[in-house]
Each structure stands twice: as C-alpha cells, then as structure tokens.
Amino acid sequence: MKQEIPFTFDGVPMTGRVGDTVASALHAAGVMKLSSSIKRHRPRGFYCAIGNCSSCHMIVDGKSNVKTCVTPLRAGMKVETQTGKGVVR
Amino acid sequence: MKSEIVIVGAGISGTAIAYNLAIRGMKDIVVVDQGYLTAGSTGRCGAGVRQQWQTMANCTMAKKSIEFFEHAAETLHYDEDIEFKQEGYLILACTAAEVEQFQKNVALQNSLGIPSKVVSKEEALKIVPHLNPDAFISATYCRTDGHLNPFKMTDAYYQAGKKLGVTYLFGERVERIDVEQGRIQRVVTDKRTIETARVVDAAGGYAKEVGELAGVRIPVYAERHEILVTEPIEKMQGPMVMSFSQNLYCQQVPHGAFIMGRTTPNEPHGHDLSSSWQFLDAMAKTVCKFLPKVGELHAIRQWAGSYCMSPDRQPILGPTDQLEGFYLACGFSGHGFMFAPMTGVLLAEMILGLPTTLPVEDLLIDRFKKQTTTVYEKSVV
Numbered sequence: 001m002k003q004e005i006p007f008t009f010d011g012v013p014m015t016g017r018v019g020d021t022v023a024s025a026l027h028a029a030g031v032m033k034l035s036s037s038i039k040r041h042r043p044r045g046f047y048c049a050i051g052n053c054s055s056c057h058m059i060v061d062g063k064s065n066v067k068t069c070v071t072p073l074r075a076g077m078k079v080e081t082q083t084g085k086g087v088v089r
Numbered sequence: 090m091k092s093e094i095v096i097v098g099a100g101i102s103g104t105a106i107a108y109n110l111a112i113r114g115m116k117d118i119v120v121v122d123q124g125y126l127t128a129g130s131t132g133r134c135g136a137g138v139r140q141q142w143q144t145m146a147n148c149t150m151a152k153k154s155i156e157f158f159e160h161a162a163e164t165l166h167y168d169e170d171i172e173f174k175q176e177g178y179l180i181l182a183c184t185a186a187e188v189e190q191f192q193k194n195v196a197l198q199n200s201l202g203i204p205s206k207v208v209s210k211e212e213a214l215k216i217v218p219h220l221n222p223d224a225f226i227s228a229t230y231c232r233t234d235g236h237l238n239p240f241k242m243t244d245a246y247y248q249a250g251k252k253l254g255v256t257y258l259f260g261e262r263v264e265r266i267d268v269e270q271g272r273i274q275r276v277v278t279d280k281r282t283i284e285t286a287r288v289v290d291a292a293g294g295y296a297k298e299v300g301e302l303a304g305v306r307i308p309v310y311a312e313r314h315e316i317l318v319t320e321p322i323e324k325m326q327g328p329m330v331m332s333f334s335q336n337l338y339c340q341q342v343p344h345g346a347f348i349m350g351r352t353t354p355n356e357p358h359g360h361d362l363s364s365s366w367q368f369l370d371a372m373a374k375t376v377c378k379f380l381p382k383v384g385e386l387h388a389i390r391q392w393a394g395s396y397c398m399s400p401d402r403q404p405i406l407g408p409t410d411q412l413e414g415f416y417l418a419c420g421f422s423g424h425g426f427m428f429a430p431m432t433g434v435l436l437a438e439m440i441l442g443l444p445t446t447l448p449v450e451d452l453l454i455d456r457f458k459k460q461t462t463t464v465y466e467k468s469v470v
Contacts, residue, residue: 038321038345054320065320065387085321085345088219088385 007077022068022079023049023056034058034068035082058082062089091284092119092256094440095276097263097299098291099124100131101239101426102418104246105433106289108165111253113437118255119283121276123262123295127243130293131426133362133394135316135350137329137340138427139178139234140203143194143468146403146451148201150428153447157430158237166252167245171237172343176327178234179208179216180468181225181379183334191229194468198231205231217326219382225332236329236340239426246433266303273303273414287414289436294360294395296419305411308457309397309420310358314350315368317391319383321345330380331470337375338470339383347383349376352470364391396423402466404428406452407439416440417454422469 004015009026016025023034023046033043034056047055051070060066061078064086068079093115096103099122107120122128138158140151157164158173182188191207198205206229213228214220247257258278265277266288276283292299294311322345329340339349351372353365369391377384399405399420408416416439418432425432431447438445450456451464 063385065322085323087323088325088382 005073005075007073007075007079009079010081016073020073022058022060022066022071022073022077024069025073026068026079038085057086059086064088090119090281091117093117093285094119094287094289095283095285096120096289096291097276098122098129098293099126099247099257099259100129100291100293101127101243101246101429102293102421102432103289103291104243104250105429106291106418106436107255108246108250108253109433109437110440111250111255113441113443115441116254118250119258119285120250120255121258121261121263121278121283123260125259126247126257127240129295130394130397131239131243133316133392134239134426135338135340135348136239136426137178137234137236137338139231139329141178141180141194141198141205141229141231141234141468142466143190143197144403144451144464144466145197145201146464147424147466148198148203149447150404150431152201152203153434154428154430155233155235158242161242161245161430165245165249167248169241169244171241171245173235173237174343175233175235177216177230177232178329178331179213180229181213181330181332181335182227182229183225183332185226187334188226190467191227195229203231204233205229216328217330217380219325219380220330221379221381224335224379230328234329236342242426242429263299263302266299268303268412271413273412287416287440289416289418289440291418293419293425294397296397296417300417303412303415305409305415307405307417307419307454309399309405311360311395312356312358312398313361313393314352314356314396314423315364315372315391315393316348316350317369317372317388319347319386320389322347322386325382326380332379333468333470335375335379336470337379339376339380346389347386349383350470351375360395362393362395364393396421397425398422400457401464402469403464404432404452405454406432406435407449407454409454422466424469
C-alpha cells in the first residue's frame with residue numbers, strides 16, 4: 001500500500017498519497033470546489049491541471065495564489081480556501 | 090468618397106483629434122486605421138498619466154490633459170467607467186544628480202500650478218510601505234497623477250465622435266497620399282480612394298512612414314518598449330512608482346494586477362513588437378530591487394508596443410511648411426496617451442485656424458531647425 005500523507009483542508013484533517021499534488025489529493029478526497037471567480041464568486045474546480053488557468057489558486061501554508069495542481073503535497077501542509085485576490089505577506 | 094480631412098490612426102490621438110474637430114463644427118471627418126480601435130501603441134501602453142515633467146511644454150500639456158480626464162466621462166457623455174485612479178506618481182531620486190534635478194523640476198511644476206512636492210525617504214515609505222528603503226535617496230510625489238483604462242478612454246472619444254458624424258474605417262491600410270502642385274489631392278487605401286485636401290498623421294509608431302507617403306520628413310523613429318503584467322492581488326500600492334536613472338515604472342491597476350515596464354538599452358529602431366526573455370529577466374530583477382514584495386507575484390503576460398521617439402522627447406504637433414494641409418500629431422516618445430486630450434484640442438485649433446489654448450511654439454516641427462534649441466526632456470523611461 002502506498003504511503004499516506006497527512007494535511008489539512010480548511011482545518012479538516014485529510015490524507016493524500018505519495019505522488020499527489022495538493023489539488024489531486026483534494027480531488028481524490030471529493031473536494032470539487034478549489035476557488036471562486038474574482039468578480040462573481042462562482043465556484044472554480046480542478047481544470048487545466050498544468051498550472052496555467054488559475055482555477056486552483058489556494059492559500060497553502062499562509063501563501064496566497066498557490067497553483068495547487070502543480071504543487072507537490074507534503075506532510076503537514078495547511079491548505080485553505082482563498083476568497084478574493086489574495087495578499088502578499 | 091470625399092472628406093474634409095483624413096486622420097491616419099485610430100488610437101487615442103486620432104480619436105481625440107476627430108472628436109475635437111467635430112465638436113467645433115467640422116463635417117466629413119474620416120479616420121483610417123490599418124487595424125482596429127487601439128490596435129497600435131494606445132492599446133499597448135502603460136496608461137499612467139503624470140504631470141511631473143522637466144520641460145514647460147510637457148508640464149502644461151499634461152496638466153490640462155489631467156484636468157480633462159477628471160471629467161472625461163461627463164464631457165464625452167460616456168456611460169461606462171474610464172477607471173481613472175488618481176493616487177499619484179512617486180518618482181524616486183536614486184542619485185545625487187537626481188535629487189538636485191528633481192528640486193528644479195518641482196519648482197517648475199509648482200510655478201505652473203502642478204501640486205508636486207519633494208518628499209523624504211520616510212515620507213515616501215508612508216506612501217508606498219513596501220518600497221526597499223535602501224534603493225533610493227528621496228522622491229517627488231504628485232497626488233493628482235494617476236492611471237486610467239486606455240481602451241475605455243479611446244472608446245469614449247470614438248463613441249462621442251461617431252455621434253457627431255465622424256466616419257471610422259478600420260482594417261484599411263493607407264497606401265498612398267497623392268500630392269499635386271504642392272497640395273494634397275487624395276488618400277488611397279487598399280480599399281478605396283478618399284478625396285481630401287488635409288491629412289493628420291496620428292499613426293503612432295508608423296508616423297514616419299505615413300509622412301513619407303506624402304513626402305514629409307519627420308525626425309522620429311519607432312522603438313520597441315516591453316511591458317509585463319502580474320496576476321491580480323488585493324490592493325497594496327496606490328501610486329505609480331518610477332525611477333528614471335534606474336529605468337523602471339510599476340503600477341497596480343484597479344483590477345489588482347501590477348503593470349511594469351523599463352527601456353531595453355540599445356534597442357534597435359524598428360517595428361519589432363515581439364516579447365523577449367531578456368526583458369522578463371531584467372524587469373524582474375529591477376522590480377525586485379525596488380519593490381521586493383512584488384517579486385512574490387506570478388508574471389502572467391508580457392507584450393510590447395512602439396514609442397514614436399522625437400529628438401527632444403517632446404511631441405511634434407501641428408502644421409509643417411513641407412506640405413500645406415499636412416498636420417502632425419506624433420513624436421510623443423511614449424507619452425501620447427497622457428497628452429491626448431490636449432493633442433486633440435491643439436490640433437483642432439491649429440487646423441481650424443483658431444487661437445490655441447496653450448503656446449505651441451515648442452511643439453511645432455520647425456523647432457528642430459533652430460540651432461539654439463536646448464530644451465530636452467530627460468524625465469522619461
């Protein structure tokens with residue numbers, strides 16, 4: 001059996017597998033909404049999967065606008081839903 | 090087809106001139122563009138508007154133009170938002186020479202009624218907190234400088250002109266301007282012939298070539314300038330941040346994206362509009378030195394446009410003794426967008442033989458004949 005990787009999504013503990021990106025782990029766990037459109041706040045999901053489309057922008061370990069579809073999942077990551085355009089800390 | 094005047098170029102200058110002629114009563118105005126509205130330099134520009142210049146002509150053109158932008162939508166009866174954001178320009182002094190020069194610039198600007206001021210490093214950091222304090226000495230700030238949407242502003246002039254009867258021909262390339270016995274007879278495009286005695290050259294990067302069609306020599310050249318834009322982010326910067334000596338301008342637009350540009354040294358003259366990795370590399374390094382937090386953002390797109398460079402970096406406006414009926418609106422050297430409201434007014438006044446709102450001696454092409462001319466605009470990126 002593949003090794004499991006623990007992380008949290010909006011504070012809820014979840015697990016992914018070795019080789020997952022953040023977005024693929026969320027997708028496998030049934031999370032379909034990753035972000036919202038900027039103007040009308042409509043749901044945005046897993047789309048281009050190659051880091052181009054911005055549909056999967058989330059806050060990862062406090063950093064806004066992370067392209068979760070091309071970000072490898074690491075143990076202990078804190079993944080959060082981003083509202084708005086994000087901020088630079 | 091017959092017309093009173095043919096304006097070549099449907100960018101901000103051509104649309105502003107057409108509107109100003111029409112509102113003063115001229116009929117049968119035709120604007121020809123080889124592309125579409127804003128297809129040339131207007132749609133590619135940084136769209137900042139500032140009054141912090143070093144020459145009197147540029148200062149007064151800019152001041153009057155900003156006064157127009159403040160009420161542009163009402164004046165032109167435009168229903169949409171031109172997105173005018175007036176949060177100033179912060180111009181960084183990075184060398185002792187700049188500190189000294191900027192004091193003179195501010196004195197000139199203040200004498201013309203422009204509310205610019207010299208600010209200390211500490212004051213500058215209050216205006217833009219994420220500036221790198223080690224990258225500059227002091228700055229100048231003018232709170233009424235700003236930024237607006239070049240597509241919306243041009244559309245406002247275009248719509249207002251159309252309502253007054255201006256004809257626009259898009260996707261038509263001017264191929265000939267026929268001159269007989271020293272007078273313009275007609276403009277021939279790839280689709281039609283337009284009988285006319287007057288032509289305005291507002292062709293941006295192609296102004297020199299359009300002049301040549303009529304046998305008019307204009308001392309300008311086209312030069313590629315590149316820009317990039319980042320992903321949008323919540324608002325973190327009010328004013329445009331600019332440095333002449335360090336070759337940088339960087340602004341956050343209302344949508345949230347940062348738009349930034351710099352001049353590529355030794356750029357060859359010509360119409361190349363490709364994007365280069367060298368610009369991306371140099372731009373990223375420059376902006377990270379001055380505004381390190383901006384370095385955290387993803388660049389999402391880059392593009393290029395033409396500057397129409399004049400010998401003294403000031404516009405070339407009005408008639409020329411080389412050919413009766415031929416008028417120039419070119420040589421803006423990267424600043425045609427911000428001067429356009431006055432370009433439109435002054436060209437219309439000169440074409441119609443009216444007194445001009447501003448003195449135009451420093452802007453006529455004849456100035457280059459005088460050996461005594463020493464005015465030169467150095468406040469450019």
